[in-house]
Amino acid sequence: MEIQAATKSDYLTLIDIWEASVRATHDFLTESDIQELKPLILEHYFDAVDLTCAISQSGKITGFCGVHDGNIEMLFIAPDVRGQGIGALLTHNAIQNQQASKVDVNEQNPQALGFYQHIGFNVIGRSEKDGQGKPYPILHLSL
Numbered sequence: 001m002e003i004q005a006a007t008k009s010d011y012l013t014l015i016d017i018w019e020a021s022v023r024a025t026h027d028f029l030t031e032s033d034i035q036e037l038k039p040l041i042l043e044h045y046f047d048a049v050d051l052t053c054a055i056s057q058s059g060k061i062t063g064f065c066g067v068h069d070g071n072i073e074m075l076f077i078a079p080d081v082r083g084q085g086i087g088a089l090l091t092h093n094a095i096q097n098q099q100a101s102k103v104d105v106n107e108q109n110p111q112a113l114g115f116y117q118h119i120g121f122n123v124i125g126r127s128e129k130d131g132q133g134k135p136y137p138i139l140h141l142s143l
Helices: 008-025 031-048 086-097 110-119
Strands: 002-005 050-055 061-068 071-077 102-106 122-127 138-142
Touching: 002 086, 008 031, 008 050, 008 061, 008 071, 031 061, 031 071, 050 086, 061 086, 071 086, 086 110, 102 110, 110 122, 110 138
Parallel strands: 071 102
Antiparallel strands: 002 050, 050 061, 061 071, 102 138, 122 138
């Protein structure tokens, strides 16, 4: 597995991974939430972060991570390769090479919370609503 910088030509693959991953792990989101977020991520959020991809030996993108100002803003892994260490690889790369030390996690996503706690993050705060003002509480974590 190799980590490399994402390019704009990767964005359509990344948004497909994002959607498949969200559908597999964010069962609290409604279909309209997903459809509302998708163009924002594709047209705005990807450009707002330092974006890296995990690339398999066959050259396939299997996951990605976006960091901004020391915060992991996005980490999504293709559902068919979850549990194979790709998320940990991307997270460790973000910590070591992108100075990441914080992450926000949806409270309704206990798998993500457990994943980050296993790596060494601790909950330091909570917000009642997410970044779009929706009633999805966010846990703030830090190393």
